[in-house]
Amino acid sequence: MITLEQLNAASQAEFATLLEGTYEHSPWIASGAWQHRPFSSLAQLKRAMVEVLREAGAEAQLKLIRAHPELAGKAMVSKTLTAESTHEQGKAGLTDCTPEEFASIQRMNADYNERFGFPFILAVRGPRGTGLDKAEIIATFARRLENHPDFERAECLRNIHRIAEIRLNDKFGHVPERGNLVWDWADKLAAHSDPGYAERGELTVTYLTDAHRACAQRLAHWMRADCGFDDVEIDAVGNVVGIYHGADRAARRLLTGSHYDTVRNGGKYDGRLGIFVPMACVRDLHRAGRRLPFGIEVVGFAEEEGQRYKAVFLGSGALTGHFDMAWLAQKDTGGVSMREAMQHAGLCIDDIPKLQRDVSRYLGFVEVHIEQGPVLSELDLPLGIVTSINGSVRYLGEIVGMASHAGTTPMDRRRDAATAAAELALYVEKRGGAVPDLVATIGLLEVPNGSINVVPGRCSFSLDIRATSNEVRDACAQDVRDELNSICKRRGLHFKLEETMRAAAAPSAPEWQRRWGSAVQALGLPLFLMPSGAGHDAMKLHEVMPQAMLFMRGLHAGISHNPLESITNDDTELCVGAFANLLDQLTLELS
Numbered sequence: 001m002i003t004l005e006q007l008n009a010a011s012q013a014e015f016a017t018l019l020e021g022t023y024e025h026s027p028w029i030a031s032g033a034w035q036h037r038p039f040s041s042l043a044q045l046k047r048a049m050v051e052v053l054r055e056a057g058a059e060a061q062l063k064l065i066r067a068h069p070e071l072a073g074k075a076m077v078s079k080t081l082t083a084e085s086t087h088e089q090g091k092a093g094l095t096d097c098t099p100e101e102f103a104s105i106q107r108m109n110a111d112y113n114e115r116f117g118f119p120f121i122l123a124v125r126g127p128r129g130t131g132l133d134k135a136e137i138i139a140t141f142a143r144r145l146e147n148h149p150d151f152e153r154a155e156c157l158r159n160i161h162r163i164a165e166i167r168l169n170d171k172f173g174h175v176p177e178r179g180n181l182v183w184d185w186a187d188k189l190a191a192h193s194d195p196g197y198a199e200r201g202e203l204t205v206t207y208l209t210d211a212h213r214a215c216a217q218r219l220a221h222w223m224r225a226d227c228g229f230d231d232v233e234i235d236a237v238g239n240v241v242g243i244y245h246g247a248d249r250a251a252r253r254l255l256t257g258s259h260y261d262t263v264r265n266g267g268k269y270d271g272r273l274g275i276f277v278p279m280a281c282v283r284d285l286h287r288a289g290r291r292l293p294f295g296i297e298v299v300g301f302a303e304e305e306g307q308r309y310k311a312v313f314l315g316s317g318a319l320t321g322h323f324d325m326a327w328l329a330q331k332d333t334g335g336v337s338m339r340e341a342m343q344h345a346g347l348c349i350d351d352i353p354k355l356q357r358d359v360s361r362y363l364g365f366v367e368v369h370i371e372q373g374p375v376l377s378e379l380d381l382p383l384g385i386v387t388s389i390n391g392s393v394r395y396l397g398e399i400v401g402m403a404s405h406a407g408t409t410p411m412d413r414r415r416d417a418a419t420a421a422a423e424l425a426l427y428v429e430k431r432g433g434a435v436p437d438l439v440a441t442i443g444l445l446e447v448p449n450g451s452i453n454v455v456p457g458r459c460s461f462s463l464d465i466r467a468t469s470n471e472v473r474d475a476c477a478q479d480v481r482d483e484l485n486s487i488c489k490r491r492g493l494h495f496k497l498e499e500t501m502r503a504a505a506a507p508s509a510p511e512w513q514r515r516w517g518s519a520v521q522a523l524g525l526p527l528f529l530m531p532s533g534a535g536h537d538a539m540k541l542h543e544v545m546p547q548a549m550l551f552m553r554g555l556h557a558g559i560s561h562n563p564l565e566s567i568t569n570d571d572t573e574l575c576v577g578a579f580a581n582l583l584d585q586l587t588l589e590l591s
Helices: 004-009 012-018 027-034 042-056 058-066 083-091 099-116 134-144 149-172 177-189 210-227 273-287 314-320 325-329 338-344 349-355 375-379 417-432 470-491 510-521 537-541 569-590
Strands: 231-234 240-244 253-259 295-301 362-370 383-389 391-400 438-441 458-467 494-503 529-532 547-552
Touching (some): 004 042, 027 042, 042 058, 058 149, 099 134, 149 569, 177 210, 253 273, 273 362, 295 314, 314 349, 325 338, 362 510, 362 537, 362 569, 417 458, 417 470, 510 547, 510 569, 537 547
Parallel strands (some): 253 362
Antiparallel strands (some): 240 295, 391 494
């Protein structure tokens, strides 16, 4: 095993020798990182090597990619792989393929090289470090064959960095134990999924289904038995609430958490990461017998995604006093009202108003979340500090023209609702891209009862606009409405546009954003600030107390709301470390 002390004291040649094999046949990366000594953490060393490769340019990066062997390729057969690659491919079972598996991989190797001009690279030890199985490897190979060449080149580099990270862990004897803990919690919780999805191996957990209630029970059990929370309850809307008291039980608390419901066929980490990370920190405090000068209240919010009922933020809204009792009459697609679902779950509806928190008893709210986007992944950064949660507005609209025969209606006589919607969609794309940190999306587009030989007489659509400020959001919304009006007048159509949701922008409280920044920098990582384009429970808590968020990157270019949503144990270890650093900062400030 090597240590940072050894590396910091080493000559450039000794440094490169100690890190030999970290990047395949490329000792120049270690030699370049030597110039960034001294290193205060393994994370800082990893980052230095990432930056050396980023700054080396496209030609050097491509040379590094081509230095890697094919998976289950000629080098494996001829036994000329490096020791590191032999170990990794062997652990994944690639040295023991059936003839059919070997033939399949060889075909994909040939197709991949023909398409991209370099070998397929995958960190076969996987996001948990324990190894992918052959079926996962082959499925990933097949999926990535469809990528754009520029994206795939970047994906290879990301996998190279992951391979190097695991190899460095081995050299240092580093085990990301808290990252593994969180990863395993998420994996176990994903065993619960709604009927119709569970049978297909898909993860779906909607409000107060049997799977949802099983998740709540599992979270409550872990909080009590594994983490040592003092008080744990499932409240009147289904939130799982764990309290770890401060040295003075009457001390104010830090409020934190996220949601445990999912979208349909979603991922394991959206929301849930923000519950598990503070749980891991409380577990450490409890095992050390340590109390802080403030309490910690972790909430697994029961609902944020709005998948079963139209209402959203049911869990966090109850804490802020914004649960609308009229929502109880809403019915799901099966005709079950929210009231009936709550009664079936054994929740005490009369207690919902009592859930509103006395904000004077809280220091603020912080939330950890996966980024759900590509920015951190593209920058090879594990963590980012959120500056603001975008304000958003949503509409459902309909354009109405005249349905007519596609063969007999001349082109200049048509009142085509679909082409008007298409024209609007192009305008929305252009307008959304005209201003930094503004996005505009038409996500639903449908011709009701459409037919192949009928000019569309109706077209329904959705509109979602988000920006870091309410003013930028509203200016875009007004321009889109004006353009829709102009399009319909010119084409002889009319329209309806109904606003269905509006959420104000939620800028991070400066003092909490600063604390997150210090917590990340203490790990040896650079400070990176970014807005959140997605909505979060922090938006609701922002209405009553200061809030700030920390983002963690996801794999596969940060894809979320998708079964491919994934994280690594090393990134998660850093995320838990950042949260622990935040707690330590707050302790110093309040002592």
